[in-house]
Amino acid sequence: MKRRTNTLAQPNRKGLRGSFRLKFLAVVLSGILVAMIGCGYWVLNTASGFQWLLSTTARISNGMLIIEDIDGTFSDMQIGKLHYQDEALQLAIHQFKLDWSPGRLFAGELLVRTIDVQRIEVYTRPSPDEDTEKTVLPDDLSLPVDISIQSVSVEEIQLYSLEDDQPAQQPDFSITGLSLRLDSDSQRYHLSHLSLNNSELGALSVSGHILTAHPFKLKSDIRLDNVANWGVTQAVLSGSLELLDIKLIHQKAPMRAVAVIRLDPFAQSAADQLKSLHASVTELNPADLFPDDPDIPKANLALQAVVKHNGIDRLVGRLALQNSATAPLDQKGLPLSGLSASILFTEEIFKLGNLRILFSDQGLISGNMAWYFGQSTGQAELKVSNLNPAAIDTQLQPAKIGGMVQFTGDTDTQHITIHLSDQALKLDASAVHATNRIALEQLDLRHGQSRLTGKGELNLGDDDTENNAQTFQFTGQLKQFNIADFVQGAESNLNTRLDITGTLSPELSAVLDYQFEKSHLNHQPVTGKGQITYEAPLLLDSKADFQIGSNRVGIHGKFGRPGDTLALRITAPTLAQAGFGLSGSLEAQVDLRGTADAPTFDFTIDSQALVLTEGLSVDNLSAEGHLHPKTLALMLKADELRSDGETQLKQLDLKLIGEKSAHTLQTRVHVNDEITAVLHADGGLIGLDKPDASPVWQGRLTELSVTGQVPVALQAPAPLTLSSERVDFRDARMSIAGGLASINRILWSQQQWQSDGFFSGVKIHSDSDLIPGEELLHLGGKWHFEAPASLSRLTGDIEITREKGDWYLPGELPQAVELQTLELKASARNGALAAQFDLNSTLIGEINAQLKLPALQAENGELLPPSTRLDGELNLAVPDLSWLDQLTDSALQAGGAVKLQTRIAGTLEKPVLQGDIRGEQLMVALLDIGLNLHEGELKARFDESALHIEQLS
Structure with a gap:
């Protein structure tokens, strides 16, 4: 039988195998996908996965990224420290917290709930100058996702410069208290608020929005608040990025500045970017802008500037300035009375035409x-x-x-x-500044026969070559030179030659060579010649003599190297011969030996009826002392120290003796007939062997006593540390006015200062012996203040309260006011000061006052300058004014009730009161002049500095 072959079986088996492969591949891919999803879930939603992600990222960064103290998950993370570093940038973020929703990104939204950072440190290296491409207006500002940042908070941001691969020690710029909220969609960005603080610039707050579609219409409000230093600046931005309108208003009473500016920010030429400018400033005083610099002159300036387009790339305008308070420079004023000029600005030229400066x-x-x-x-x-x-x-x-x-x-x-x-004066001068060189080619100042000539040169060196020494030289000559021809001073006829040569770098050095011939000053003969050589850090070589009349000065010898000796001798029996407001006599001998690191010297000074400039004088002054390798000594006595004719100290005695490391100081200051202060201390100097650091005196205050109405006495020795960089006094217990005061600490340094302590049982005297001591008003209180080197960040509290006793009105028979409450409280928070005073007395009535100062700022040594702003209120209720009779020597009789309520504003210099005052059953009788008012009624109101009486009957 013939065998049949199933031709359909083969393809079926192949199909089964292919189907199996597909299923197997699907299973594998599904497994991989599930694994990826699982890994993603593990990474994004578990703490261990999140830690693995950041740790792996840090490892593959090759040391550029370091992450420490990781906690939380990908959506709610906490990082102790994140540090990033490359060639141009170092970034450190401390205590970073982020709460956001990564899953919302799939819905097209970036949702950040909170970002909290304790501190951010940014170190940057200066970038090389590069040609920047011209900026062009963007086509669109929209982002592929919507943004919702609900809260960003950064406590501190510090910006540093990287120099020589080492971070700077102090930040170039710092920001505190940054807070932000931002939202955006496809149509606009909306900044709900941005706020931050800077210790120098003040508090900045910003809000606004901008559309994302061309031409990018926008609106923004900006405020910079720095009342203490610069005032308040407000800016409103409107228009679009194609044509931006800016209105600026700056105020620091009484100064006000307004500027209205129209810009095309993306125009290709600088002249075309500014479309128009209208600016005005009124009541500008330069001294108010720089209160810590006493050399800034005072003025009252008004400024106006108008600039607008006049053709393509062409700006024209006018500038005008007026000063309504002109004064000479030596009177702390500005002699400029006005300035005006036309302005032309194009791509080719900037010109001030028709310039007129009026004095x-x-x-x-x-x-x-x-x-x-x-x-x-x-x-x-x-x-x-x-x-x-x-x-x-x-x-x-x-x-x-x-x-x-x-x-x-x-x-x-x-x-x-x-x-x-x-007619008589002539000045010819010329100077040139070329590459690495400034040359004074000619200086010729003449007035009749009086003449000063000179020339000189300063070579600035070349940083690109090894020879970068900065050398200088000047040669001058005086011929029959009369100082009084040019300045208010003594008549003179000076003939001298003067040569100065030296280097500014790499080390400072100078040689002064002079010689006087046939010269007179203040009708006294002037002679002298010499050469003085100086080399850094402190090497001196001198052969110098100078004499005016009978007054002689000589400096001879060397100082700076072992074995050197330099002698200074001053013999001035008649200082008035020199003029310049000097008078009296002065004898001084100073012998200086050794080196700058280990100097030794002996000195004696003796003067009689010494008068110096600016009204400073002392009747008798004698001093002698020495500083030797191990020992030191100083004895100083002064009588009748006066300033501007007023006696400041009647007598001063100071004695210092011992070794550098252990010595005693005794001081007695007789201020006037009532006040005498005595101070004793023992201690020693440390750090003398450290040339790079200031020496420090460390010891104890062993005695401190002050006589007078408020007597003070130290009860036990207290530790004291003094240096140019630090003062530290602590644990001092004192008796003061019959009570006790404890100073826990007084600390001052360049970085911070603080003080705290308490007092109790301090008696307030009323200059009457009829009041028993226990019935006098006893005050107690405490204080604690601290600030990190600036009053703008002062924080603390002070409290003074009545403990017992009463206050007595003065008079032959002192009368108690029957105090029930007497309390003063003051607090400071970040420089702002708030104070409250409460008094309740059966005799006087009730007084309540509150006062706020926006910020403390020392100006020219004043803790509370006249421009300090006031904000407060005063309430007073007096049931009977009869107690006023005790306060006057005249035959005054007063009575009736008074109530006062008022707001306090303005400044310390010009306070402003707004409120009202009411009086009932008023009585005022001055029998000496025949004034007798009874049953009076008063209704009045305060309006700024004026009192408006509405009813007086």
Whole structure:
């Protein structure tokens, strides 16, 4: 039988095998997918998976990324420290917390609930200058996902510069208290708020929105608040990125500045970016802007500037300034009375035309100034007319100076020439600044026969070569030079030659060579010649003599090397011969030996009726002492120390003796007939062998006593540390006015200062012996203040309260006011001060006051400058005014009830009161002048600085 073959079986078996492979592949892929999903779930939703992800990322970063203290999950993470580093950047983030929803990304939304950071440190290296491409307006600002950042909080951000591969010790810029909320969708970005603080700039707050579609319309409000230093700045941005309008308002009473600016931010030329500018400033006082610099002059300036487009790439405008409070420089004023100029700005030129600078007393400087961008050249030609030097500084002699001042130059070389004169005075000078060189080519100042000539040069060195030494030299000569021809001073006829040479770097050095011939000053002969050589850090070589009349000064010898000796001798029996407001006699001998690291010296000083400049005088002054390798000594006595004619100290005795490491200090200061202070201390200097650090005096205050109405006495020795960088006084117990005061600590350093302590049983005297001591008012209190080197961050509290006793009105028979409450409380938080005062007396009535100061800031040594803003209220209720009779010597009789309620605003210099005062059953009788009012009624109100009486009957 023929065998049949099943031709259909083969393909079926192959199909089964193929189907099996597909199923197997599907199973494998499904397994992989499940594994990936599982791994993804493990990574994204478990703490162990999240830690593995970040640890793996850090390992493969080759040390660029370091992550420490990982906790939480991918959606709710906490990182103790994250550190990133590359060639140009170092970034450290401390205590980072992120709560967000990764799953919302699939729905097209980035949702961040919170970002919290304790501190961010950013170290950057200066980037090389690079040519940047011109920016262009984008086509669209939308993102592929919507954004919702509900809360961002960063406690502190510090920005540092990387120099020589070492991080800077102090941050270049720091931010505290950063807070942010941001939302966006396909149509707009909305910044609900952005706030941050900087200790110097103040508190910044920003809000606004911008549309994502062209032309990107926007609106934003910005406020920078720094009341203590700079005032308050507000800015409103509107318009679009094609045409942006900015309105700025800055206020620091009484100064106010307003600027309205229109910009095209993406215009290709700088001249075309600014479309218009209108700016005005009123009541600007430069001294208010820099309160810590006493050399800044005072003025009352008003400024106006208008700039607008006049054709393509062409800006024209006008600048005007007026000063309504002109004063000479030596009177802390500004002699400038006005300035005006036309403005032209294009791509090729910036020009101030028709420039007029007006001074008080009709002085005028006029001309034109221009800078050409294409050629990088500039020129200025200024005409001086009728300029009176005495109007600029009253110490200068009056004159009417005219002439020309010309400037020409480019980026490499600048040249200035001056030709000024009046009938007798003439000044010719020229100087040039070229590459690495400044040369005074000519200086010729003449007034009749009086003449000063000179020339000099300063070589700035070359940083690109090994020879980068900065050398200088000046040669000058005086011929029949009369100081009184130029400044208010003594008549003179000086003939001298002066040569100065030296280097500024790499080490400072200088040689002074002078010689006087046939000279007179203040009608006294002047002689002297010498050479003084100085080399850093402190090497001296001197052969110098100088004599005016019978007053002689000599400096001879060397100092700075072992075995050197330098002697200073002053013999001045008649200082008045020298002029300059000096008088009296002075004898001084100083012998200086050794080196700067280990100096030794002996000195004696003796003077009689010594009068110095600015009204400072002392009747008798004697001092002698020495500083030797191991021992030191000082004895100082002074009688009748006066300032501006007023006696400041009647007598001062100071004695210091012992070794450097262990010595005693005894001081007795007789201030006046009532007050005498005695201070004793023992201790020693440490750190003298460390040239890079300031020496520190460390010891104990063993005695401190003060006599007077408030007597003070130290009860036990208290530790004391003094240096130029730190003062630390602690654990001091004192008796004060019959009570006890405890100073736990007084600390001052460049980084911080603090003070805390308490007092109790302090008696307030009323200058009457009729009141028993236990019935006097006893006060107690406590205090604690601290600040990190700046009053703007002062924090603390002080409290003063009545413990017992009463206050007595003065008089032959003192009357108690029957105090029930007397309390003063003050607190400071981040520099802002708040105070409250409460008094309740059966006789006087009730007084309640609250006062707030927005910020404390020392200005020119004043803790509370006159411009300090006030915010408070005062309430007073007096049931009977009869107690006023006790306060006057006249035959006054008063009575009736008074109530006062008022708000307090303005400044310490100009307080503003707003409120009302009411009086009932008032009685005022002054029998001496026949005034007798009874049953009076008073209704009045305060309106700023005025009192408006509505009813008085």
